[in-house]
Amino acid sequence: MAYEVVIGVEVHAQLRTQSKLFCACGTTFGLTANSQTCPVCLGLPGTLPVINEKAVEMAVRAGLAMNGTIGVRNRFARKNYFYPDLPKGYQISQYEAPICEHGWIEIAAGGSRKRVRIRRAHLEEDAGKNLHEAGSGMSLVDLNRAGTPLLEIVTEPDLSSSEEVVAYLKSLRDLLMYLDVCDGNMEEGSFRCEPNLSLRPAGQTTFGTKVELKNINSFKFVKDAVDYEIKRQTKVLNEGGKIYQETRLWNHERGETAVMRSKEEAHDYRYFPDPDLVPMEISSEWIEQLREGLPELASTKQQRFITEYGVPEYDAGILTSSKALAVYFEACVTLYPQPKTVSNWVMGELLRELNNSGTEADASPVTPERLVELLTLVDQGVISLKVARDIFPDVYASGKAPAQIVQEKGLTQVSDEGALATMIDEVLKKNPAQVGQFKEGKQQVLGFLVGQVMKASGGKANPGKVNELLKKALAG
Template identity: 80%
Template sequence: MVYEVIIGVEVHAQLRTRSKMFCACGTAFGLAANTQTCPVCLGMPGALPVINRTAVEMAVRTGLALNCAIRSHNRFARKNYFYPDLPKGYQISQYEAPICENGWIEIAAGDAKKRIRIRRAHLEEDAGKNIHDTGTNGSRVDFNRAGTPLLEIVSEPDMRSADEVVAYLKALRDILMYLEVCDGNMEEGSFRCEPNLSLRPPGQKALGTKVELKNINSFKFVKDAIDYEIKRQTKILSEGGTVRQETRFWDIERGETAVMRTKEEAHDYRYFPDPDLVPLKIEPEWIEALRKTVPELPAVRMRRFVTEYGLPEYDAGVLTASKALADYFEACVGLYDRPKTVSNWVMGELLRELNNAGADVTASPVGPERLVSLLRLVDDGTISLKVARDIFPELYASGKEPEQIVKEKGLTQVSDEGALLAMIDAILEQHPAQVAQYRSGKEQVLGFFVGQVMKASGGKANPGKVNELLKRKLAG
């Protein structure tokens, strides 16, 4: 039997605050273990938490970007469970009164758009990190991460395939990065996703038994884990078995999911309001002030790039996936009003060098002004398009201006008619058979002659001028 796949996703986005959710400890990644801790985030007796205002603002801005309703009255709760990386024996989170509710985002589902509903987005603190070193008798705990502010974003079970989940996660991650509330780094754990998956027979309204997937740190592994889990559950159900409600992790080496623990229900955590934190009231004026700080989001910007600049949807999608890249593109177009040309260079030469260097466009040594200077050298005939592409890696690596590289390498394009005619005459004399072919109607032979002239000139001949002069000579 072919079963219907039902998937919802929980995302934990680490907020880009300088300090933790309820104390003044820093949130920098990768520092020595247990150097960013204090009595509050270590859960010492008598230590009192204080809400991080910036984290609340980031949560509200995210909720607005996700089309959520913002609760004017919300409060924090204690989620009770025991685990070595949880110093207090409970996690401060939100339960009955989350800060954001009932939102949605749109994703591409094949050739159509699909709306994925957001059930809630709530603030909470992160736990520490258990470290299991091989060859030792025990494990250690690093509490640097304990207390780091998280925004947990919970979708409704609206997705029906691994591809839809990946599209949803990419769209959500792009929004968070546009808002500059999360850096989206999956490897460092600042953007963590936990798909919840169940299967049911077609036509059945009741949901099947849900399995949660953890330990997934890339979009590729998200797809792989979901596809594997669909096959696993399908096999169990087809053989008359019962799927158990549990949490499973993705084993990268084996390429399969494995049992991590039985899945807890909300009542297992014994939520109750945190007595150390008073209810949080968010005034409507504060919400409206934050609404004005929400930037143009990726989907809107993509549509504008198509309509305003006449770009293909593919180009617009690539350029707007990153706010910094979209800003770079628009800065170039502001200096050089040929959007498609700029798009080709940004998506081609620039992204190739950035990918090779493992760098973001914000670290590009070729700013908009230098890229535009190179394009203008092509427009005014100083260099050919081929030469411009050939010298781009040096432009990226050296920090030199385009004009300086062209001058040092003697790459100035030959446009002098007399010099070009001398080369053309010699080439036509060397290839009488091809001349006869062209004059008999095989005009495609022109490309052969252009190639010969470019070769003779060391790539410096002006291709437009060469074409013009060749046609004149061959017509005679």
């Protein structure tokens, strides 16, 4: 039978605040276990949480950038369940009144644009981390992360393939990184995604039973896990089986999902307003002030690059794929106003090195100034374009000035007419047959002779000059 795939996605994005959501502990990743806690985030009795204003602002900025409606009256609720990484026995979250509702994000999927509706985005605190001891039946708990601010972003079930899920996640991650509200690091868990997926016979209007997928920490795993789950559910249904509502963990080593079983499932969170926290009123003035402070987002920037710099849509898409790269490109163009040349170098040589070393453009050892120096050396005829391309990895790896590398390697292009004339004379003397052919009208021999001069110069001769001088010499 033909099935229609229905997917919604929940994302938990860590907000880039310095301190936690309800206390003044830091939010640094990877510190010694339990070195970043206090009575509030340990859930000790008699403590009082106080809201981090910056986290609220970041959530509002994200909500606005997702085209959402910002909730004027906000309050926090307790979500009650027992789990070792949740010291209070409840998570402070938002239930009835989320900070953002009814948003949407546009994604590029299968050559067309599609709007993915955001049902809601709300603020909540993160839990700690459980590390499972092998064999002992015990777990170790690190509460450094407990209380870190999260924005949970929930879509409507608008996605229908693994490609669309990945496209959505990339767009959302880019958006949050452009806003500087999340660092987007999937491996460290700053951007966690949980797709939920169900199948239904094509044409049916009611939804099938959905399964939630967890333990996915890269875009590749997202695609693999969703594709696997579509196949698994299709097979179960085709064999007359039943899909159970459950959470399944992606095991990337085995390439399959497996049911996550927990002894502590509550299924009844008994949400109620947290009496320790007073309501938040987000005034329209505050919202407008935050809206005015929003940066130019990727899609707007892409359009501007096309109109302002005249680069092709494809280039503009790549150049704006990260904020750091877009800033890099614009810095180069300011110094060297030939956008297409800069674009070719940034998308080609630079991006290759950045990707190979896993570096963001803002940390590139080749600064925009250095790249422009290299391009200028080509323009001045000091080196050929080929040499410039050849030495780029060295410039990148050494962090040295391009001119210094050119000098060290003795790659300065020979444009001096006297030096070139000497080489040309020698080549002509060594190749009388070809000279004769040329004089008889065989123009294509010129290419051969240029090649011989280039070879004699060790690739350093200026090809334009060689061409010009050769023609003169042959005409003489």
